[in-house]
Amino acid sequence: MRHNGRVTQEIGKRPNIYDVASAAGVSKSLVSLVLRGAPGVSPARRAAVEEAIERLNYRPSRAAATLAGNRSRTIGVVLDDYRNLWFVDLLAGLHDRLAPLGFRVAVADPSFNAHLDRTPVDGLLSMRVDGVVIATEPTEEMFAAVDVPAVVAGNRDMVVPGADIVANDDVMGGRLATEHLIGLGHREIGHVTGAGGAARLRAQGFDAMMRGSGLRPQVAQGQGLTMESDGYEAALRLLEENPSLTAIFAANDTMALGAAGAARDRGRRIPEDLSLIGYDNSPLASANLLRLTTIDGRNRQVGDGAAEALLERMKDPATPVHTKLVEPELVLRASTAAPA
Amino acid sequence: MRHNGRVTQEIGKRPNIYDVASAAGVSKSLVSLVLRGAPGVSPARRAAVEEAIERLNYRPSRAAATLAGNRSRTIGVVLDDYRNLWFVDLLAGLHDRLAPLGFRVAVADPSFNAHLDRTPVDGLLSMRVDGVVIATEPTEEMFAAVDVPAVVAGNRDMVVPGADIVANDDVMGGRLATEHLIGLGHREIGHVTGAGGAARLRAQGFDAMMRGSGLRPQVAQGQGLTMESDGYEAALRLLEENPSLTAIFAANDTMALGAAGAARDRGRRIPEDLSLIGYDNSPLASANLLRLTTIDGRNRQVGDGAAEALLERMKDPATPVHTKLVEPELVLRASTAAPA
DNA sequence: CAGATTAAATGGAGCGCTCCAGAAACACGA
């Protein structure tokens, strides 16, 4: 009723669906169908609506669509830290799987909480996301709030009840890295680890492989998390404790960078005097200065799997919770070689 | 009217503002005031409302708030590429300035376009952002669409009409880096540059400083943009063309990493045989392996300035367009030294 | 070619907030 008398759009006002409808000579409902790419719209009308949209420079209101539809067609991703680049492929994987289905991806950063929001999840729930990907260590507070399908990406310490887990197989990756070094002939191998579930599992793979081969696992943990400086410091300690060490497996590429610094500072050339292997296959690893042999966790696949799990749970919330592990693979570069 | 008869919230339904209102024994309008942190609410009622919110686990609908208020209290940021970490400080600066005023920050990635959206700006406009920060090279299409206050962060090739520009002073930074090398005693200095406005200006600063000191500017541009491999390749060329080169200034830290690889491959130690200076003061620069002397563009300040400009233009859209340059500063580390 | 079936298009009723004009409650001096 309010719109019946309107023939032209008032100037200075953003056009809405009614403006488009009257410009195209159709009903607002038809415009809505075109916007959502629904089937069962005649080509002629669809074209007319699209032309009107173009002509009016119309842009649909996400807010109205979300409110009316009671769903945002958006998947929220909780991120740790932008400096750790593993999330880039994760996002790409999520997007590739979700975009064709009309879903958007929205990122929430724990450090960027808005007024009243206690956790980044609050912000996402306020925007009525249809699902949540937790790509950080979950907290009690966080998952107490979640009432939409959720999946935890990456291996974590805490388990979120009701959430699927999709991650690369960190234990296997740790084993793979260690196996590679042993295969090269190394016997004195150190592992630089950090805090967090993924690092723990990688260490576990290292430990299992070493013991399985009758070798002594030597591990050093950085003071902090899994940063460059932690890798540096831990590698330094490793090298000090056992000067006959010929290889180091770092829990991730960033720590491997730190380990490379430690090796340089101790006069050890890579790979001649010390083999070094990282984890993540980050852009860093392919740098010419390092040419770092590493493990690729195939995070794009993890993103794809996370999207898959979310989609399934959105269709049927009663789907039993499951864990999906993506097989990691060894990426050979120039930082590992047979011991002298 | 629809809500008058409702005493308790139906189970399984998300509570809304009316549920909170009746639980707290106040009107929905009062709840709205509390939600927005408005003044002029008695402490007693405010507490009652907050208690009800807590008890019902109520989470306001952003969609409804945006729709009703005709504004989202959100600033959109268009990002280039997550791998280039300069945006991290930019976001932090934006957030710190904006969050206390109740604004959120939403990120749009050009590679992640949704259905119907031609540019990442479309997505942001659909969510009715109150302002846009363009932290990437703008395109014609992009700014044709923008009808909210906009600011371009960083120096770009294209000028967006009506948008303020906030950036670090790349020319000055280029001059600073070059001055540092000259001051150290270097005479044969090369510059590794890339595509894009910022790189061009940094090269300009390099050029000016070299000529001003009566030295010959030697520049090599990578094939691609400003990636590690481009830095590697360009530095290799530089070293080949002029073996007596004693210092290289790279357009950013990532390219500097590439240049460090080139130096290593040509048997040049840093800083003994070759001084190297980067730009951006990224986490990479502080790595122990590089200890890279670099220029800090103070992107946090840039973010702050961008927020400031947006806020001003939101208050008064007629504010004349202006450019704000943040003074960069030299960060001394171990990759530069006097020539042998 | 009438009747049945299917496809295409429509109008109304919300979704959950904000904004605004005005009502109610409170304060205070004459």
Place this chain on the structure above:
DNA sequence: TCGTGTTTCTGGAGCGCTCCATTTAATCTG
């Protein structure tokens, strides 16, 4: 006690969509 401000609080009217039950148009079938 009563005006007269000054706070504080309230109800109504949308915001621009989606969803759904219907209507209308097109197509088929014997």
